[in-house]
Amino acid sequence: MERQEYIEFILDHYQHPRNKGALEDPDMLVNGGNPGCGDVVTLYVKLDNEDRITDIRFEGHGCTISMAAASFLTEMVNGKKLDEIRQLDYQQLIDILGPEVVKSRLRCATLAMDTLQGAAREYPSRKATGQKLIQPIVLTHTLLTE
Amino acid sequence: MSEYARPDVLVGTAWVQEHLTDPNLRIAECDEDVLLYDVGHIPGAVKIDWHVDLQNPVVRDYINKNGFEAVLSSRGIGNDTTVVFYGDKSNWWATYAFWVFQLFGFEKAKIMNGGRQKWVAENRPLSQEKAKYPPTYFVARDRDDNQIRAFRDQVMKHVAAGNPLVDVRSPQEYHGELLAMPGYPQEGAMRGGHIPGARNIPWSKAVREDGTFKSPDELKELYQSQGITEDKDVIAYCRIGERSSHTWFALKYLLGFPKVRNYDGSWTEWGNLVEAPIERP
Structure with a gap:
């Protein structure tokens, strides 16, 4: 794809985000942040008995790339098992978003994926004790911009 | 009410809209969000x-003279062109670009007061069409880091001499409670x-x-109340030098401080520097 096509793909997700919003009674509720940009993302995930994602939503604030990447991620991972999530490679995501477009903002591009992978690694130990993985929602993105 | 020391360097959104077709003017968007320009720009x-x-x-440094000439020439900026900077985050990066331009002595530079957020809030026109101009042959002055840029060794001496830092x-x-936001990678x-x-x-x-700058009197009171006055040699810093270029602009151009420098190494250098003195209450 040409650079402009990658940009249009990102802008489409930024201006028309998919799966935006909160989920009632999620199995995982996790936050991620990128202090360089002030990006914040909160992921809500529902899982079935086999730890397969049956629904995923996101909320957040941040730059175009971070929000577009979060939107795209929700489409990319829906239906996948946490085992598969743990094995995802950043490069797969970057190749889709456009390596040339996001190369100077890799932290922004991978924020949502990084957050989800962290949750996928932590979840089994929580589940073993009969708990969900629920973090308090953190919306302190303004701290660095005060 | 008093005036800004250099009122000519600050223009309003209405002024910019009136001058959109001025051939001697180039408007430059400088954002933190790398794709905002593509979302829509002036x-x-x-x-x-x-x-x-x-x-x-x-290297952690700025472009050299050749690089600066190439950037300006490719944007159709000639030696007689006036550049008006604007951007997101209340003009952090617009003032940062303005500051870098001043390292090369680029005097025909202005800031659009209020930046992108004000332009958008006022429902002024936005375009997704990438602006292209015939390349120019811009000739830059040599970069001078001595007047408005501070390096860590200079900051050390500045501290030792008891001079003010902002x-x-x-x-x-x-x-020191945070290196970044709570719960996130510090x-x-x-x-x-x-x-x-x-x-x-x-x-x-x-x-x-x-997002517009406060009045001259308010700014004067703000800094004076903390002992930051124009008779002093002042250094401003933040994390990587962008927020402090905003303050540098306010002190130098709006209040007219003759000697104010931006320490662009800022906390990402000082907070990593072995044996650098730190205060933490």
Whole structure:
């Protein structure tokens, strides 16, 4: 794809985000942040008995790339098992978003994926004790911009 | 009410809209968000990316004279062109670009007061069409880092001499409670706190809700109340030098301080520097 096509793909997700919003009674509720940009993302995930994602939503604030990447991620991972999530490679995501477009903002591009992978690694130990993985929602993105 | 020391360097959104077709004017968008320009920009504006266009890609430094000439020539900026900068985050990166341009003595530079947020809030026109201009042959002066840029050794001497520093970060960063936001990777520096003697005057105190700069009297009171006065040699810093370029602009051009420098190494250098003195209450 040409650079402009990658940009249009990102802008489409930024201006028309998919799966935006909160989920009632999620199995995982996790936050991620990128202090360089002030990006914040909160992921809500529902899982079935086999730890397969049956629904995923996101909320957040941040730059175009971070929000577009979060939107795209929700489409990319829906239906996948946490085992598969743990094995995802950043490069797969970057190749889709456009390596040339996001190369100077890799932290922004991978924020949502990084957050989800962290949750996928932590979840089994929580589940073993009969708990969900629920973090308090953190919306302190303004701290660095005060 | 008094006037800004250099009222000519600050223009309003209405003024910019009236001058959109002025051939001697180039409007330049400088954002933190690298794709905001593509979302929509002031019609005819060019994009200057602080990361890609202004910085040396290898060494932590700015572009050299040749690089600066190439950036300006490719945007159709000639030696007689006036450049008006604007951007997101209340003009952090616009003032940062303005500051880098001043390293090369580029005098025909202005800031659009209120930046992108004000332009958008006022429903002024936006375009997604990339502006292209015939290349020019811009001839730059040599870069001069001695007047408005501070390096760490100079900051050390500045501290030892008891000269004033302005830490423009949030109070939480200043107090060393945070290197970044709570719950998130505390990256960027090994230590938290501030440079000894620095006064904490967050950059945001200099702007109103709409992102425009406060009045000359308000700004004077803000800095004077912390002992930051124009008779002193002042250094401003933040985390990487962008928020402090905003304060640098306010002190130098709006209040007319004759000697004010931006320490672009800022906390990501000082907070990592072995044996650098740090104050943390």
